[in-house]
Amino acid sequence: MSKLAIGSLFGGILCLGLSIAPIPFQKYAMLRCGAAAGAIGFFSLGHFEAGKQKKLQAESARLRELEEKQQQTIDEMEWRNLEAIEQGKREALVIEGRRKEEARIEVAVADYTDDVQDAYVIMQDGKGRLDRVLARLQPPEPEPEPEPEQIALPEPELAAIVEDIKSSKESFAAKKAKLLKFINEHELGWIAQCMKKPILIYGDQGSGKSYFAEFLALCRYYLRGHEIVSIADPHFHQNKDECWQQLAKLGVPGFGAHHNYKEVNSQILAMYDRFSKRTLKSPPITSIFDEVTRYGQEEATQEAAAKLGSKLSSDPRKANESPIIVSHAKTLAALGNGDGFADAIKGNFIIIKLNSNSEQEPLWRGTISGIKDEDGELIENMKISIAPDWIRSSWVYDLFNSAPEIIAETITETITETIPETDSSKLDRIMGISEDYWKAESNPEMLDRLKKEWLSELGNSPNNQPDNAQDKPDNSLAELSDSDNLIQTETTPEALPRETYPLIWDEDDFARLLPNHSESALFERILELSDKCKSASKLISEGLGFTQGKKKPKSYSDVGKPCFKYIVRKHGTPSLIANFKDYLEKD
The missing domain is CATH 3.40.50 (Rossmann fold)
Structure with a gap:
């Protein structure tokens, strides 16, 4: 309630009290009437002021409510905008991911197309070669009244085919x-x-x-x-x-x-x-x-x-x-x-x-x-x-x-062979793919496994062994040292002269200096230790067992170092070579 309303109420009460005060009526009639009128006026003014204040409060409450609604609307709009932005980001990520996937698929399809084209060239070359051979193998059409001496025997015909194939050009696929x-x-x-x-x-x-x-x-x-x-x-x-x-x-x-x-x-x-x-x-x-x-x-x-x-x-x-x-x-x-x-x-x-x-x-x-x-x-x-x-x-x-080259193919044995030819061997023969090609495409582990299987097949029969096989000791089961030392100390030959230890190895040097080991086994050991040991010298000395001494078969500098470089450079992945790049480049 405002001060004006309170003052009006107080003034009205005083005027009302004065109008009814116990004083002589006749003598103070005018005073009573004035006091009564004043009381009515003060009460009216207070009532009017109270109503006005009530309306102002109601209007203020309405304005606050309106402001709250407006603020709520603004908050909702901001939230929706943020949600729309986040949704746009998610859609952009999805579109970008789809675009990258489509690009990857396009590249994969292009690579696959190249591979299919190469395979098609190889198959077409083999097909043409087979067609030529089959055409030559077709029996000649009978001539009218052939003379006995004019009938060609099968053996000369096959021999001519063999000579023709031997002198054929090297295929484009080869x-x-x-x-x-x-x-x-x-x-x-x-x-x-x-x-x-x-x-x-x-x-x-x-x-x-x-x-x-x-x-x-x-x-x-x-x-x-x-x-x-x-x-x-x-x-x-x-x-x-x-x-x-x-x-x-x-x-x-x-x-x-x-x-x-x-x-x-x-x-x-x-x-x-x-x-x-x-x-x-x-x-x-x-x-x-x-x-x-x-x-x-x-x-x-x-x-x-x-x-x-x-x-x-x-x-x-x-x-x-x-x-x-x-x-x-x-x-x-x-x-x-x-x-x-x-x-x-x-x-x-x-x-x-x-x-x-x-x-x-x-x-x-x-x-x-x-x-x-x-x-x-x-x-x-x-x-x-x-x-x-x-x-x-x-x-x-x-x-x-280049000019035609003679391909040395043993076709005579293939033609006269009585053992049935397998489908894979037949396909390789038609396409002109030699066994050396598959060896080149195979990894060392696969070749080692195939070699063991082949030797086991030959070794099962005593007739397949050489005459002096029983006189030679079997070193295939020689016991190795601990897993951290792959170099055999007991079975390793005596140290060779200095000039027989080259700085850069090849396959012959590995077979000569480490005759009891395979390249694949040493490479697997290097891979196993490379995750734990980042130092090449420590891996060679502690992991592979090459020491810093001058005992030649286990010498770090004469055998271990060139052996490590040879194995990593030949069989290592780009990441493995990168790990030991500084060591490999040192003299």
Whole structure:
């Protein structure tokens, strides 16, 4: 209640009391009437003020209620907005996951398509060969009134077939298998990972960049069926009969001769046009761009070269194109001044650096980055070499275009064999796959198991043993030492002279110096200990039992160290080699 209402009530009470006070009525009549009127006035004013205050309180309560509702509405709207944002994030994650899965499926389908195409080529080659043999085996149509001496005997006919097969050409599939075998066995098979992704080859002058680019292009051409669409090289007039000689024989067109950068620019734009039209289902192609260092400095190519970074980092895979870029460095200025090129190539290119000496002669070695290990992790700056004679474009071209070679096949025994031929052996014979091929494709553990099974089959019968087999002691069950010491001390031969301990081992050195052990057993032991022991020297001395002494059969420096390097380099995974990289590179 307000002060005015309280004062009015108090004044009304006083006036009312004065009007009814026990005083002479006649004498104070006017005073009584005035007091009564004052009381009525004060009470009316108090009543009016109380009503006004009541309305104000009701209005205030209504306003508070309205404010509370508005605040509640605002809170609900904010909550809904937050919920919508979270829902949008979840949907974005789902869409991103679906996109990545679709991309992975596309890559898997593309790889599967390549495998199916290779298998189809092999099967077609074998089918054609079988058809030719069956056609020769068909009996000749009878001639009218044949003379007795004109009827050919079966033996000469079969002999002619055998001679014809012996002198047949080496099949295309066999040539592919030969090249693939070299590629897969060379330094963890890094060349095999260069068949799909864009390649950047850089290095100093004379390091062999263009020669190696031609080698990779030929491997893609013969192994993956790539079409080599063009060579953009401002020095094509000088390199046509040198580093591009084999591709020129295949009819691959060259552009940019005599420093014609307008022709080079036309090929850059043609590649951009292919990116916009081709798809993953298009036939695979390879394009080559040499001397990219100059593209950003020449007026004719500046505009197109500025887009190389964004284009080559995102478009080639979707267009099923695998460009090969040759430059003197991998800096922004050396790569045509393409915006974002240096950053984009890190995850989308395989980068190969080749070295040369002061005479600008190739050293045939360098480093590679951008390939992946078995876990899909990028490998950076792995040392490589391209010294073997088969890593040359001329060798690859001659392999697939050489004169007919005689394949030594023992067909006579196969034809005259009376034992039924198994389905797998028949398929291998038809496809021209030898037993050596399957040995090359098998791992050491599988070969050891097959060898034991074969020896057990031969050893079950006394007739299959050599005459002096009973005179030789059986060392196959010789007891080994503790599990942490795989080297036999009692059965190891005496120490050999110093010159018989080479620094770099091969299979013959392992068999000669550790005759009682297999490579697979030592490798399994190294794998088992590598998770617990990160020191190579400690693993060799304590885990494998090679000591620091000079007792040659167990010497750390003469036997243990080269043995460890040989086993890890030959059988080790990329991750295992990376763990012991520093130790393996030490002399």
